[in-house]
Amino acid sequence: MIMKIEDLSINLATVRQQWNLQEAVEACARHGITAVDPWRDQVAACGLAEAARIIKANGMRVSGYCRGGMFPAADAAGRQAAIDDNRRAIDEAATVGAQCLVLVVGGLPPGSRDMPAARHMVADGLAAILAHARASNMPLAIEPLHPMYAADRACVNTLSQALDLCDDLGEGVGVAIDTYHVWWDPDLAAQIARAGAANRILGYHICDWLVPTKDILLDRGMMGDGVIDFRHVGSMIEKAGYRGLVEVEIFSAENWWKRPGDDVLRTVIERFTAIA
Amino acid sequence: MIMKIEDLSINLATVRQQWNLQEAVEACARHGITAVDPWRDQVAACGLAEAARIIKANGMRVSGYCRGGMFPAADAAGRQAAIDDNRRAIDEAATVGAQCLVLVVGGLPPGSRDMPAARHMVADGLAAILAHARASNMPLAIEPLHPMYAADRACVNTLSQALDLCDDLGEGVGVAIDTYHVWWDPDLAAQIARAGAANRILGYHICDWLVPTKDILLDRGMMGDGVIDFRHVGSMIEKAGYRGLVEVEIFSAENWWKRPGDDVLRTVIERFTAIA
Numbered sequence: 001m002i003m004k005i006e007d008l009s010i011n012l013a014t015v016r017q018q019w020n021l022q023e024a025v026e027a028c029a030r031h032g033i034t035a036v037d038p039w040r041d042q043v044a045a046c047g048l049a050e051a052a053r054i055i056k057a058n059g060m061r062v063s064g065y066c067r068g069g070m071f072p073a074a075d076a077a078g079r080q081a082a083i084d085d086n087r088r089a090i091d092e093a094a095t096v097g098a099q100c101l102v103l104v105v106g107g108l109p110p111g112s113r114d115m116p117a118a119r120h121m122v123a124d125g126l127a128a129i130l131a132h133a134r135a136s137n138m139p140l141a142i143e144p145l146h147p148m149y150a151a152d153r154a155c156v157n158t159l160s161q162a163l164d165l166c167d168d169l170g171e172g173v174g175v176a177i178d179t180y181h182v183w184w185d186p187d188l189a190a191q192i193a194r195a196g197a198a199n200r201i202l203g204y205h206i207c208d209w210l211v212p213t214k215d216i217l218l219d220r221g222m223m224g225d226g227v228i229d230f231r232h233v234g235s236m237i238e239k240a241g242y243r244g245l246v247e248v249e250i251f252s253a254e255n256w257w258k259r260p261g262d263d264v265l266r267t268v269i270e271r272f273t274a275i276a
Numbered sequence: 277m278i279m280k281i282e283d284l285s286i287n288l289a290t291v292r293q294q295w296n297l298q299e300a301v302e303a304c305a306r307h308g309i310t311a312v313d314p315w316r317d318q319v320a321a322c323g324l325a326e327a328a329r330i331i332k333a334n335g336m337r338v339s340g341y342c343r344g345g346m347f348p349a350a351d352a353a354g355r356q357a358a359i360d361d362n363r364r365a366i367d368e369a370a371t372v373g374a375q376c377l378v379l380v381v382g383g384l385p386p387g388s389r390d391m392p393a394a395r396h397m398v399a400d401g402l403a404a405i406l407a408h409a410r411a412s413n414m415p416l417a418i419e420p421l422h423p424m425y426a427a428d429r430a431c432v433n434t435l436s437q438a439l440d441l442c443d444d445l446g447e448g449v450g451v452a453i454d455t456y457h458v459w460w461d462p463d464l465a466a467q468i469a470r471a472g473a474a475n476r477i478l479g480y481h482i483c484d485w486l487v488p489t490k491d492i493l494l495d496r497g498m499m500g501d502g503v504i505d506f507r508h509v510g511s512m513i514e515k516a517g518y519r520g521l522v523e524v525e526i527f528s529a530e531n532w533w534k535r536p537g538d539d540v541l542r543t544v545i546e547r548f549t550a551i552a
Contacts, residue, residue, distance in 0.1 A: 113505040119462065148424045150460035151487045151503045161462040184426035186395065186437040211427045216489050227427045229389040 003234070003246060003276045005269060009035035009063035011205065011249030012042055014268070018261035021046050025058045031265045035061040035245050037102070043092060052096045063245040064141060064176065064203050065093035069103035069154070071125030072118040074110055079121060082106070086129045090138045099244070100141040100202040101133070102176050107152045118155045126169055134172040141176040141202035142166065146184075148216055158182070159191035166200050176203035177237065178249065180220055183209060183228045189236055196240020204237050205247045206230060206272075218253035223271040230275045248272060279510070279522060279552045281545060285311035285339035287481065287525030288318055290544070294537035297322050301334045307541045311337040311521050313378070319368060328372045339521040340417060340452065340479050341365070341374035345430070346382035347401030348394040355397060358382070362405045366414045375520070376417040376478040377409070378452050383428045394431045402445055410448040417452040417478035418442065422460075424492055434458070435467035442476050452479035453513065454525065456496055459485060459504045465512055472516020480513050481523045482506060482548075494529035499547040506551045524548060 010033055012024050019027060021042040028036055036055065043051040055062060068089040073079045086103075093101040105122045112118065126140065133140050144162045145154035156162050159182055162175045175195055182188055195201050208226030213219050223230055234246075248268050250256055256264050286309055288300050295303060297318040304312055312331065319327040331338060344365040349355045362379075369377040381398045388394065402416065409416050420438045421430035432438050435458055438451045451471055458464055471477050484502030489495050499506055510522075524544050526532055532540050 108503055113503050113508075115460070115505070146423060147460040148422065148489070148492075151485060155460075156462075157460055158462060184391070184423040184431075184433055186432075186434060209427060213424070213492050216424075216492060227384055227389050229391070232389075 003272050005032055005273060006034060007246050008033055008269065008272050009037055009061070009245040009247040010265070010268065011037040011066065011247050013039055013066065014248060014250045014256065015261045015264055016042065017257040018264070021051055022054050024261070025054050025060055027261055027265060028060065029058040031262075031269060033265065033269070034059065035063050037062065037064040037066055037247050037249070038096065039066045040089065040092065043096065048092055048095055055096055061245065062096050062098040063247045064100050064102045065089070065096060065098035067102045067104050068140070070106035072106045072109045072121040072155070074112070078109070079125065083125055083128045086125065087132050090129065090133050090136050093138050094136050098138070100139040100174070100176070102141045102143055102203065104143055104145060105154045105156045107150060107155050115150070115155055122155060123165060123168065126165065126173065130169055130172055139202050140173045142173065143176040143178060144181055146181040158185060158187070159195065160187055163191060163194055163198065163200060166198065174200035174202035176205060177201060178205035178207070179228050179230065179233050180207045180209060183233065188233070192236045192240050196242065201237065201240060201242045203247060204242055204244065205249045207248065207250045215253065218251045220251045222250060222256060222267060223248070223275060234275065246272070279548050281308055281549060282310060283522050284309055284545065284548050285313055285337070285521040285523040286541070286544065287313040287342065287523050289315055289342065290524060290526045290532065291537045291540055292318065293533035294540070297327055298330050300537070301330050301336055303537055303541060304336065305334040307538070307545060309541065309545070310335065311339050313338065313340040313342055313523050313525070314372065315342045316365065316368065319372065324368055324371055331372055337521065338372050338374040339523045340376050340378045341369035341372060343378045343380050344416070345379035348382045348385045348397040348431070350385040350387065354385075355401065359401055359404045362401070363408050366405065366409050366412050369414050370412050374414070376415040376450070376452070378417045378419055378479065380419055380421060381430045381432045383426060383431050391426070391431055398431060399441060399444065402441065402449065406445055406448055415478050416449045418449065419452040419454060420457055422457040434461060434463070435471060436463055439467060439470055439474065439476060442474065450476035450478035452481060453477060454481035454483070455504050455506065455509050456483045456485060459509065464509070468512045468516050472518065477513065477516060477518040479523060480518055480520065481525045483524065483526045491529065494527045496527045498526060498532060498543060499524070499551060510551065522548070
């Protein structure tokens with residue numbers, strides 16, 4: 001996969017401690033970056049209409065919108081609230097011109113140990129929002145999360161499982177493949193090929209796995225600092241037919257979030273273009 | 277699955293900060309526990325013959341011996357050294373009367389990002405020690421480790437992957453199923469059934485997944501303190517035909533390793549028998 005700066009999108013969580021949405025988008029533009037993926041809280045902080053204006057004024061494409069999901073809840077009212085909230089997220093994603101709504105599906109409801117039930121709630125939640133997503137021309141990108149988040153963030157933990165959900169749901173849904181979450185999977189090659197053959201790859205996110213990993217959520221690595229073979233994964237993604245944006249998304253409380261945003265973007269560009 | 281104290285084995289890592297092997301074995305006997313799983317470093321500290329004597333003198337069964345594996349290495353000499361070391365581990369396991377040798381297969385060699393190569397080294401290493409294991413009547417128990425250990429501890433990360441290895445290797449090899457490592461797996465029920473049908477379940481280990489998990493290696497939980505549904509997993513294990521010992525193995529640097537060993541054992545027994 002040729003990784004050119006035109007293919008690069010910055011997930012704005014990568015610079016969330018340094019900049020608000022406007023500052024981050026303008027910085028991306030300054031560095032020659034042409035796409036972003038904003039988070040709902042960042043959009044809410046400046047207002048939806050203003051966020052859309054900033055993104056458009058800076059000529060940014062929007063590789064995805066983070067995030068919907070979080071379907072499981074302890075009771076029916078909670079599950080309905082999640083569905084309603086996902087419908088609003090679809091509308092927001094359409095307003096900012098996102099190519100898809102990224103879904104982190106949610107884990108066990110508080111106090112529950114019933115994974116099959118949580119997974120059932122996810123399938124039900126997806127089914128409940130699908131008509132609105134289709135009517136809004138907003139593809140839903142299920143992001144399988146690393147199994148270490150199964151309890152508290154996402155009970156969809158492999159690409160295979162996400163693609164099974166897609167098979168059940170039909171049109172309008174696909175997957176966001178993040179190297180951090182899937183790199184370890186012994187079935188990765190087969191499942192990327194399967195995703196491509198079904199035309200289900202809606203996003204490709206990259207960030208590195210550090211050894212040691214000091215924090216289960218906020219110690220993700222810049223490409224090249226960890227153990228992931230980005231050329232290998234990228235070549236599988238390319239063979240599967242994906243030609244879209246490549247999004248860099250790094251949560252890094254003790255390292256990249258503490259550095260000046262411009263340094264972070266410069267390093268992203270340097271490492272990104274070195275992958276090819 | 278009925279969890280009676282007669283089914284309980286204590287993996288001696290659970291009390292490694294409190295006691296040496298003799299102290300730990302005698303404490304188990306004092307609490308009415310009839311089985312243990314010692315680690316190689318604990319055995320080495322008192323000497324192999326003495327360890328075997330202590331275990332026998334206290335009437336302990338040995339549910340497993342921890343651990344062999346760690347096959348991948350940067351060069352052929354390193355891989356051969358690992359194979360030689362695993363042969364010694366098989367001999368030690370036989371001397372202490374273990375029911376199986378538990379294998380943590382190893383991750384990426386230093387500096388490598390090539391997971392397929394590491395996995396190939398594991399398959400080669402297993403094949404190289406199998407004849408000696410068979411001749412020693414020492415079953416090899418491949419323990420799939422949680423995907424968060426793929427880089428640095430074990431590149432066998434699902435039960436499915438471990439069972440595929442078993443299929444390739446034939447007789448004399450099976451799996452150790454640890455709830456901590458596999459509880460999240462969407463394919464768990466099918467793969468436990470598969471393991472049972474092939475008569476491959478050599479060990480069943482339990483410990484809980486804490487939310488939040490504060491350390492990627494040493495923050496494992498006592499049963500009941502986390503999110504794992506032990507009755508559910510245990511019923512699948514039982515349906516699969518497993519009737520062996522159930523081993524409690526908890527690495528807990530900031531909690532259980534800091535408490536008096538007798539308190540830890542009392543709590544293990546209390547929680548263990550409450551699962552049924």
